[in-house]
Amino acid sequence: MGHDTLATVLDMVIFTVPGVIIGGQLGSMAADKLPQKTMERTLGVLFILVAAVTLGEVLF
Secondary structure (H helix, E strand, C coil): CHHHHHHHHHHHHHHHHHHHHHHHHHHHHHHHHCCHHHHHHHHHHHHHHHHHHHHHHHHC
C-alpha cells in the first residue's frame, strides 16, 4: 500500500516540477511581450475553460 502511494506522489512530482519551471519561464516572457489587458483576458478565458472542464468531470 505504501509503495502505491509513493509511486503516485513521484508521478505527480515528475510531471509537475518541469511544468512549473517551464510555465514560469514562458509566463514571464509572455508578460514582457504582451499588454497587461491581453494577459488578463487570456488568463480569464483559461480559468473559465479549466472550471468548465472540471465541472464537466464532476457532473458527468
